[in-house]
Amino acid sequence: MPQPTPRHEPNLALHIEDLTVAYNDKPVLWDIDINVPPGVLAAIIGPNGAGKSTLIKAVLGLLKPSAGHIYLHGEPYAKQRRRVGYVPQRSSVDWDFPTTALDVVTMGLYGQLGWLRRPGRAARTKALSALEQVGMADYAERQISQLSGGQQQRVFLARALVQDAQVYFMDEPMAGVDATTERVIIGLLKKLREQGKTVIVVHHDLQTVATYFDFLLLLNVRLIAQGKTSEVYTAENLRAAYGGQIALLQTAQIPQTPPTVAETV
Amino acid sequence: MLEALLTNPSVVVPLVGALVGVASSLVGTFLVLRGSSLLADAISHSVLLGIVLVYLVTGDQYSPFFIAGAAAVGLLTVFLTELLTRSGRVKADAAIGLVYPFLFAIAVVLINVFARNVHIDTDAVLLGEIGFSWLDTVSVGGVEVPNALMTLGAVTLLNALFVGLFYKELKLATFDPGLAAALGFSPVLLYYLLLGLTSVTAVTAFDAVGAVLLVAFIIVPPSAAYLLTDTLWKTLALGVGIAVASSLLGYLAAIWLNVSIGGTMAVCTGVFLVAAFLFGPRYGLVAQRAQRRRQQGENAARTLVVHLYNHESKEEAGRENSVSALRQHLRWDDAKVSQVTAVGREQGLITLGPKRERLFLTDAGRRLAREVWEPWRRE
Amino acid sequence: MFEFDFTLRNVMLGAALLGVSSGVLGSFALLRQQSLLGDALAHAALPGVCLGFLLTGSREPLPIFVGALLSGALAAGFTMLLTSRSRLKTDAALGASLSIFFAFGLVLLTFIQSRSGSGQAGLEAFLFGQAAAIVPSDVRLMAVVAVAALLTVALLWKEFKLLTFDPQFAASLGFPRLPLELLLTSILAFAIVIGLQLVGVVLMAAIIIAPAAAARQWSDSLGQMVGLAALFGALAGVSGALLSASGRGLATGPLIIIAASLIALASLLFAPERGLIASAYRARGARRELEQQRVLLDMYGLAQQHSDPSYPSESGMLRALYGGSPEAQLRRLEAAGLAEHTTHVPGEGTHYRLTEAGWARAEAALNSLGHHA
Numbered sequence A: 001m002p003q004p005t006p007r008h009e010p011n012l013a014l015h016i017e018d019l020t021v022a023y024n025d026k027p028v029l030w031d032i033d034i035n036v037p038p039g040v041l042a043a044i045i046g047p048n049g050a051g052k053s054t055l056i057k058a059v060l061g062l063l064k065p066s067a068g069h070i071y072l073h074g075e076p077y078a079k080q081r082r083r084v085g086y087v088p089q090r091s092s093v094d095w096d097f098p099t100t101a102l103d104v105v106t107m108g109l110y111g112q113l114g115w116l117r118r119p120g121r122a123a124r125t126k127a128l129s130a131l132e133q134v135g136m137a138d139y140a141e142r143q144i145s146q147l148s149g150g151q152q153q154r155v156f157l158a159r160a161l162v163q164d165a166q167v168y169f170m171d172e173p174m175a176g177v178d179a180t181t182e183r184v185i186i187g188l189l190k191k192l193r194e195q196g197k198t199v200i201v202v203h204h205d206l207q208t209v210a211t212y213f214d215f216l217l218l219l220n221v222r223l224i225a226q227g228k229t230s231e232v233y234t235a236e237n238l239r240a241a242y243g244g245q246i247a248l249l250q251t252a253q254i255p256q257t258p259p260t261v262a263e264t265v
Numbered sequence B: 001m002l003e004a005l006l007t008n009p010s011v012v013v014p015l016v017g018a019l020v021g022v023a024s025s026l027v028g029t030f031l032v033l034r035g036s037s038l039l040a041d042a043i044s045h046s047v048l049l050g051i052v053l054v055y056l057v058t059g060d061q062y063s064p065f066f067i068a069g070a071a072a073v074g075l076l077t078v079f080l081t082e083l084l085t086r087s088g089r090v091k092a093d094a095a096i097g098l099v100y101p102f103l104f105a106i107a108v109v110l111i112n113v114f115a116r117n118v119h120i121d122t123d124a125v126l127l128g129e130i131g132f133s134w135l136d137t138v139s140v141g142g143v144e145v146p147n148a149l150m151t152l153g154a155v156t157l158l159n160a161l162f163v164g165l166f167y168k169e170l171k172l173a174t175f176d177p178g179l180a181a182a183l184g185f186s187p188v189l190l191y192y193l194l195l196g197l198t199s200v201t202a203v204t205a206f207d208a209v210g211a212v213l214l215v216a217f218i219i220v221p222p223s224a225a226y227l228l229t230d231t232l233w234k235t236l237a238l239g240v241g242i243a244v245a246s247s248l249l250g251y252l253a254a255i256w257l258n259v260s261i262g263g264t265m266a267v268c269t270g271v272f273l274v275a276a277f278l279f280g281p282r283y284g285l286v287a288q289r290a291q292r293r294r295q296q297g298e299n300a301a302r303t304l305v306v307h308l309y310n311h312e313s314k315e316e317a318g319r320e321n322s323v324s325a326l327r328q329h330l331r332w333d334d335a336k337v338s339q340v341t342a343v344g345r346e347q348g349l350i351t352l353g354p355k356r357e358r359l360f361l362t363d364a365g366r367r368l369a370r371e372v373w374e375p376w377r378r379e
Numbered sequence C: 001m002f003e004f005d006f007t008l009r010n011v012m013l014g015a016a017l018l019g020v021s022s023g024v025l026g027s028f029a030l031l032r033q034q035s036l037l038g039d040a041l042a043h044a045a046l047p048g049v050c051l052g053f054l055l056t057g058s059r060e061p062l063p064i065f066v067g068a069l070l071s072g073a074l075a076a077g078f079t080m081l082l083t084s085r086s087r088l089k090t091d092a093a094l095g096a097s098l099s100i101f102f103a104f105g106l107v108l109l110t111f112i113q114s115r116s117g118s119g120q121a122g123l124e125a126f127l128f129g130q131a132a133a134i135v136p137s138d139v140r141l142m143a144v145v146a147v148a149a150l151l152t153v154a155l156l157w158k159e160f161k162l163l164t165f166d167p168q169f170a171a172s173l174g175f176p177r178l179p180l181e182l183l184l185t186s187i188l189a190f191a192i193v194i195g196l197q198l199v200g201v202v203l204m205a206a207i208i209i210a211p212a213a214a215a216r217q218w219s220d221s222l223g224q225m226v227g228l229a230a231l232f233g234a235l236a237g238v239s240g241a242l243l244s245a246s247g248r249g250l251a252t253g254p255l256i257i258i259a260a261s262l263i264a265l266a267s268l269l270f271a272p273e274r275g276l277i278a279s280a281y282r283a284r285g286a287r288r289e290l291e292q293q294r295v296l297l298d299m300y301g302l303a304q305q306h307s308d309p310s311y312p313s314e315s316g317m318l319r320a321l322y323g324g325s326p327e328a329q330l331r332r333l334e335a336a337g338l339a340e341h342t343t344h345v346p347g348e349g350t351h352y353r354l355t356e357a358g359w360a361r362a363e364a365a366l367n368s369l370g371h372h373a
């Protein structure tokens, strides 16, 4: 197999080419090309089952693509692991697990610790400060099942913060959370962007997407459009992504300008 | 003549096995389809407690109370399991694993303490004594009929009646409990009836096959049948067929090898399951593999045409729509590249450029790409 | 009472080892929602036990141990294959492989019996467990396996914890998910196989699940839960083994299981936080609080209507507003200093009015309900 140059598209935070992912040979992502520049707050949007979670899992090496390649800041994920943070969907774990909020946040450091080493005092300090950043310092010793959905989501976010990454992937961090949590989360995301980090978020709410994010990836099995929000947030693109479901949305808020070229950044 | 048949072990024993199998797989089909098969495991163990308690109270070895006691304990098992699950302290599988071993252990200790050297001993509890099922007989109109045949025949009839009468309701409650409730059937009632019948089946079959083997009869034939067909009545019919066939084959094999008859019958159901798993017409491993290979080829061809379609009208087309791009961008190895391009050309989807490097879509290829890419535009 | 002899010491040591290792590994199995995998592994060990015996012709622990492990692994593999490659759900796949493997084990068992005549091989002990059959070499093997299992868990504690709580995140950090899962499942299989002689294959599921479920009730920390589960497991094992050894030919397995189940039952009922009684009690308290608040707010409403903070509400009126008998509520409000009863007009029935504290409480309650907006 011919190897490309060691660093491929190093100027892009995320570079995906010709990605196809299949479950049991049924493709759910078809020939995706994505280029996300560094330092943006990007949303992945698309209807249920569009493959948004699948895309993130493929990027993080949790699924093996049947075609295509993925680079983060010019290197494959296996080499960039320590520079990537991940917030899985909240429903993907059992919150009745016997542990505290602080302990869950500490898990974000397990990768840096490596095998066998246990987290010590330094780890505890880092985890506590991350909890503080999400406004959860008072809940550090709380059993996680006693937290509200929004609080659990903030714990997950704090766990990603301690990863101290360059690129973050978050799967629906604002689904089903209270208004306070949503404010805290969006504030943090913006802060991360100010620090020059790239944040890529699966977002479910079309009403807020244009105000929160400056970069969009519209996905529905294939990539419908990508680019600056101002350029790709159009009725035409949304209709293409959501099919008939768009009728359910308040189209008044969506600009009716014709779409710009979708494939360029 | 009839009497001779009914006292001939090589007629009665496989017949008893077949009846156990038929009765079990009739109820088992719905448990498997509902995803509650492990309740069958729990029930078939815990009915022993019902049997022991009734025995200790009545001192009788044959009493209609056995049925009632077993049904009660069986339903108690289900009830306790659901209670534990609903309390949210343990998950459903752990609840099953907490409840039935407890009830079963109590039963075994009671046997150890009070009922040793009588009809129920602990080995029989697991193995059953189907080989002796022809010995206990009752007189029916002057003909000596084995007890097991009478009771199992009655239970088989009962289960068949239940399934026959409530076929439509069971089908609905199994596949769409919400709709069933909305239409005014009570899926919960039906479900408890089903589990009650499972308990009754378990207690009548207990002497013959014991607890664990009964689990095989309840779960395995319907599972094998489910791998062979999509239709409910066919699943039921095939399950019954597999159970009967397993009993006959199991009997013959066990006699030949001089080993446990019930055990061999259960192993035979397993053979059917493995066969269905490997060679089932649609869901079998072999069929799936063939289907998968076809699909993989098709997907690869589709990935190729979609790739070409995406780039053909852009300036990078020269770079992207080439054989080397497939290697570098799609990360296909040489073998796959040449295989897929060959398939694509065979199917008239693509043509190769003069230097065998550039790839071009044909009209058919473009049509396919558009179909994949923009399914909602399909004419 | 007992003769504290050599055999008994063996048995107790074995039972304690079994209890500790199955408590520890059962905790992980329970939290990974694989409780019944233990059941399948145990049932499926039977053919391996018989084959180990058939091939070596003796009850040496090692071949039997290896055989049990191999057939357990085969059954686990078959179950996984059925769930991933066929349309059968986990429950059917598990139940099918459990019963088929066990049936095959019975066939082998009867084959051995028919060959060795009436002498039998003493393998029936593997069905329900037989403490009396334990010999020192068994205990030594159990000790080696238990220590190895516990060491592995101690070394890979952090990794196993993360894998159990959030396997996807673990994989994203670069921990190899499949090998770790296989390792954890194999140690579980080890723990099960060393317990077969004591508990037997039939009831093994409970000694995996019950101590862990009991321990979960008492603690919200994984470390404490695992420690407690080990303790409960050992307690159940030793008490069951002692009872069984006390004579009368009671099978060991059922006694150990009853002990473990009773511990689980008591924990489910009586644990302070998660216990069902405690939470029923708390729920009753909350309900009472709510009822009390309703009466308080009724009085507040009447007082406001009459623009008189200390308006004496007539108890019949309150009854009508409350839709039932408010006496108990009123008595509690009075005891809490939120209301007091007054004699308004003689012969007109009891009247109640809010105290200042009661007034403040009512306003606070309304505020928290969002009525101020």
Ligand SMILES: Nc1ncnc2c1ncn2[C@@H]1O[C@H](COP(=O)(O)OP(=O)(O)O)[C@@H](O)[C@H]1O
Binding pocket: A023, A024, A028, A046, A047, A048, A049, A050, A051, A052, A053, A054, A055
């Ligand atoms: N583990 C899986 N096995 C098979 N199909 C899956 C699996 N996970 C997701 N899918 C299917 O893949 C498609 C995309 O899923 P997902 O990425 O979760 O969508 P989204 O996150 O956009 O809602 C859906 O049709 C879903 O049914």
Ligand SMILES: [Mg+2]
Binding pocket: A052, A053, A054, A089, A171
């Ligand atoms: Mg998703």
